[in-house]
Amino acid sequence: MDEAASNIAMSYNYFSKRFKEYTGYSFPEYVNHRRIQLSKEYLQDPSLKISEIARKVGYQSAATFSRAFQKYEGCYPAEYRRMHLAF
DSSP: OHHHHHHTTOOHHHHHHHHHHHHSSOHHHHHHHHHHHHHHHHTTOTTSOHHHHHHHTTOSOHHHHHHHHHHHHSSOHHHHHHHHOOO
């Protein structure tokens, strides 16, 4: 968030406040939400391993990604893939 704020010449605190007012999310919440949304698209490709998807969306480990995914979606990535994969 420091980098984003400095790129648009705002203080960290002012950027944080304005971002939440505009989006309804804190900056970290928004980033995590976007990562999960993007990962759902990648999960439609059965050739991608979950560990690859985790790295693609910015998580350092598949375990951390799986916990975050479960927190936001209510199921783990493998379960989501099984439920949403078109045969």
